[in-house]
């Protein structure tokens with residue numbers, strides 16, 4: 001069986017705040033390997049595909065607008081259990097609720113209603129990981 005892979009994004013707020021290296025450091029410190037890393041400006045088309053499951057939700061339009069606000073660091077990380085493992089490194093979706101020790105818990109701010117500015121994305125299942133890696137890294 002090939003090693004498990006996940007798609008991690010350092011969202012535009014994380015890139016703007018200079019936290020890309022800190023996120024990569026935590027991924028590597030945990031023992032995962034970096035397979036691909038690329039700074040990319042997302043497009044509406046890419047985000048529509050990436051966030052298809054959220055289309056129609058009240059936070060969808062502000063989420064896409066935020067994700068278009070600057071470059072995103074796209075990362076493929078590999079290792080045993082990396083899909084749930086990175087999600088536990090990331091912490092709860094809302095940075096105000098994320099536990100200390102997690103990326104969102106340590107580095108997130110009190111964003112009020114702006115839950116979308118939660119620094120990172122991590123795939124939530126093997127199916128999402130395969131789909132999302134194909135969207136962000138079509139050559140992989």
Ligand code: DAT
Pocket residue numbers: 054059063092093113114115116117118120121122124
């Ligand atoms: P996660 O990123 O933890 O997988 P998700 O897939 O449910 O969370 O949602 C995708 C992104 O959408 C999330 O990172 C931030 C934003 N989001 C989710 N729920 C939200 C809400 N209630 N209000 C504003 N943004 C939200």
Ligand code: MG
Pocket residue numbers: 122124
């Ligand atoms: Mg999700």
